[in-house]
Amino acid sequence: MPDAWMRIGWAGAVAVVAFALFLVAERVLRRTLRRLGRRSPLPAELAEHASRPLRWLGAVLILRATVVLALPAGTWRDVIAHTAILALIATAAWLFGAVLVAAEQTTLSKLRVDVRDNRHARRVQTQITLLRRVTVAAVAVLALAAMLMTFPAARTAGTSLLASAGVIGAVAALAAQSLLGNVFAGLQIAFSDAIRLDDVVIVEGEWGRVEDITLTYLVVHIWDDRRLVIPTSQFMSKPFENWTRRDAALLGTVELDVDWTTPVPDMRDELTAILAATDLWDGRVSVLQVTDAVNTLVRVRALVSAVDAPTLWDLRCLVRERLVEWVRARHPYALPHVRTERLAPVLAARDGGDGAGGQDYTGLFGGSPDGRARERAFNGPPEP
Template sequence: MLVAVLTFAGSVLVALAVVTAVHRVVRRIGRRSALFAGLAAHAHRPALAVAVLVAVQFSIGVVGWGDWRPAALHAVGIALILAGAWLLAALLVVVEDAMLARIRVDVSDNRHARRVHTQITLVRRVTVVVVGVLAFASVLMTFPEARAAGTSLLASAGVIGAIAALAAQSLLGNVFAGVQIAFSDALRLDDVVVVEDQWGRIEDITLTYVVVHLWDDRRLILPTAYFLKTPFENWTRTQSALLGTVELDVDWTVPVEDMRQELRKFLESDDLWDGRVCVLQVTGAVGAFVRVRALVSATDAGRLWDLRCEVREHLVSWLRTHQPAALPQVRVRDLPRVQAVARQEASGADQRVFGESEDGQERVQAFSGPGPTGNDSNGHGGSGPGKV
């Protein structure tokens, strides 16, 4: 018994010492390499578990524990399968992290980088799930009863598969949708999208759902199948640069050319403008106002929003300071006064047409009608304009 205990303790200590020494070497190399730094951070614990279990299995196989040996070997074998799956998943995560670290997304036009990040992230989740399923199946296969049940299950796999697919069609649909989204390049991490009338960025894509980080820091969680069945806006599908508009309703007296020059002058001094588009046009001239639209461009959606706000503020300030007459205003005219003035102008026109003779005055009165009562130059009352 003492030999068994010493063998067990010695093998475990040797395993711990070997793993600790390797870990120190890998961590030292990791100061200069991101791959080894990831190994030191993620693979140390699963490697330690695998090494200890291998040492325990070796000690049981060499010394033996009497009647408990088969059960102990079986238990250690199951634990070793799980620890090996843990180590394999950790190694896959380390490799994927190293690949992601080589691709920069902190550049202005990072469409390709975000596409690769999306695909690697989903592949990581798929590989972890596959490793977990294989480990679980391997554990079940260590039991003779499970192997016999597995043989019968394979014989009826078609019926069971159809039943399972029918029962989990929503879940499977989302899983396949997630894989399709990742490799069809329809949606990527950090894409700017408009879904359900909400503006935001794609924060996370899983096999079953997508997380949208909205502009006000809320999270909108949608099933992945939503993006295959429902139309949505993707503002960064081909590039991150966008165009935006600023519309103002101004008076008809606005000097459009001066306003256009002022817009150009302001954009040339603004760091948010990318220098591509600077257009000012009159897009509407109906009713009491003239609609002026400024079209500007920026490198991404966030900068474009800020640029549009700054352009709007500057144009409003410029109109108020330099062109106050061009501000929106409503003109109201006194209709009775207008009619009286028009009638007087018409009477004057008739006098010019018919002359100032007595016959001409009678014709004026006949065409223009009786005028307002008043006194003539002799102080007598009159019934029409120009009464003699």
């Protein structure tokens, strides 16, 4: 018995020394990667994300070797050794996931999404992010399966399940139909280029930017700082507006209801002057047209363009404000008016008198012989 304790003590001391040497080697490796990271981002990302799981992996390996070599055969050694195997699988999966994250961050760091024409960069960013999440999820599932297969009972159950894999697969597919639908919709988003991160969209009647895309849901940052979370399958099954799919530049309208006396050519010149004096306009489109003229008002529409949706919103507000100021200050008579007139004096003046000698327009169908005949047909003969 003293020999066994002495062997355990020596094994523990050797394990401590080995782990200390491993930490020194890991520290040297991390510093080397950081120095190399000055030239390439991948070593720096590996040093940032993989150092912690690497330390845990080394500790588990040394613990596993110590338990197998030092402890005598028995129940406690088997339990500790099996626990070390489970920890070894988990830390190895953690390290692999960290490497994937480092590779993702390295690729994303080379993409320029802070430029105006960043459509391709945002597309690649969306695809890489979703692929990394799919890969990490697959690694986690495989690690969990490997951990379960270390149990003899689980291996026996797995053999029995394989015999009825068809039934189990059908039941699992039916139970996970919604989840699988969202996962496939997420993959469709990644590779169809229908939507990307930071796209400007209108969905469910809300205007916002795509903030995050996962395998199961999508987050839209609404303009008033709310977050709209939508399942990916629901998002892809309903129509939505994508304002930045091909190009961020947009057209916008400003409509004003003014009086019929409004000088439209002068207003068109004023619109040109407003756009020329601001940096919000991209110089593509500047149009002012009368789009409607009914009742007492004339509707004037100004069509303008800008480089993106936020700039277009500010430009539309600016044009609307300046045109309203221009009408009020320069042409106050063009403000909307409601007119009421008596028709009888106008008709009498046109017919040259008080209306008695001219044609009678007061009847239902006018004062012509045909009109009087139609009136008698509808109203009957005049009363005696």
